[in-house]
Amino acid sequence: MTDQQHKTSVTVIGLGAMGQALAGAFLRAGHPTTIWNRTPGKGDDLVAAGATRAGTAAEAARASDLVVVCLYDYEVSRAVLGPVAADLAGRVLVNLTSDTPERSREAAAWAAEHGIAYLDGAILVPVTVIGTADALLFHSGPRAVYERHESTLKVLGGNTVYLGEDHGLAAVYDNALLDFFWTSMYGLVHAFALAGADGVKGAELAPYMSALLSIFPAAVESTAVEVDSGEYPGDQAPLVTEAANVDHVIHASVHRGLDVEALNGIKAVLDRAIARGQGADGWTAIIEAIRTPEARAH
Template sequence: MTNQSHDPSTTPVTSPSPVTVLGLGAMGKALAGAFLKAGHPTTVWNRTPGKGDELVAAGATRTATAADAVRASEVVIVCLYDYDVSQAVLGPIAPELKGRALVNLTSDTPERSREAAAWAAEHGIAYLDGAILVPVTVIGTADALLFHSGPKSVYDRHASTLKALGGNTVYLGEDHGLAAVYDNALLDFFWTSMAGLVHAFALAGADGVKGADLAPYLSALLSIFPPIVESMGGEVDSGDYPGDQAPLVTEAVNVDHVIHASAHRGLDVGALGGIKAVLDRAIAKGHGADGWTATIEAVRAP
């Protein structure tokens, strides 16, 4: 038997794939910058001329038209204001996109994602829908979370390129709407939490408590959320909402206290009123002895 040694010089070296980025807002510039940093030949275009000077200085090629930018790469990333804008840009250049992979990282609804996928299929465009869950400063790092949905064959073919945008790049499934579903759900939690945070500062501040003094205790409160999230996720799936420790009838009284204290101080109680209304509907449906997760029965469509 002959021992064969491996000569590294004979191993094919795969060069990073060329990428086109359409849209040079703050996020689009961050995406293009991440591709450049990862060694991908990057072509950029923006609806408003003049943007992207720093990208050009870093090695990107800027084109005068979206069609010219698309012709430069097999993978085309679009990141614009919404799907009305992205469709206005992509519609006229559909023939140029045919046979290429189009990855839409524009935020919108699952319905718009599926409509865009149907349009892409009609024009022979390999289409992935995506969502970005981090601010521009995190793009290109190991912590950057991005979701993708659509044909797995398309994702697998371009996964190494897409992972230049973030170390936590996740493929969700064939349904093009899934990235938007996850995006909307996570943003739902984020924005309602941010609203609660601001309201808590306002409530304490009305009695002279400084935000900096309250902040450490709000931060400590966050430590209980991971196990709560996991537990409630299981309860939602099972339809079992144990309330032996904190039944809804008790929680409704606690929410009432916060509403009364807030109203007495002249604060807006719209969000809290909405929470109380959901609680009341859940209790009216017979869930008074159940836990907080049971309010999902008052949130869901009948």
């Protein structure tokens, strides 16, 4: 028996850039790999490397013990998987399609109705990092199902994390981290635009941006403590002072003809927090203004 025959067979449905990276990682690790995509013309390199191209989604579903899906969103995922539910019965389905926790839980309920063991997942790295020790992926769902295929799933990334039984947890973590990433990236680009309006090149500002990042690890840790405790010390930098600083940036941006929609949103949250009587609290106190009354009740 060859080494490949000892490996779990895997099907990858969805051959966008990420899907191809996933299939490639499985192939490199010696897993018999079947691939399928809704539109033809993708995956030739994978076939050349040893993958089997299925003719239909049903054939792809039946080909392997473990079926991994990576599509645009859960609407597309449901459209692809719905017609092949019977072919997936008795197999393990791992959905690495990004979406919301609600859709993840709905997908899990659908899978349970059709006798499909289901794990939800999220990929937190770009295509080029898949299959490396640094690749971060989250999984949530039944622990027994995850543990059965843990070694296979870790082929996709050395930093593969199981979060718990709730199928929505992978999406919860994914959404939260992407929230931080995209708002931070917007701020980064906006800062370059603000400095650039006065003739400062991006390369001239970049070293100071990088230096500023050094405070973030400690800020993340302290903010986590404060949001969990509900205590927001503001003796060094109260919200009223920070609100004035944000106002200065807004005024400078408007004067230079830059978009300030995101900054106005930040200022609105600060104003609501101050109106709630939290002007002497620290920055983290804005979480009370970010949350809806319903969320605060829980």
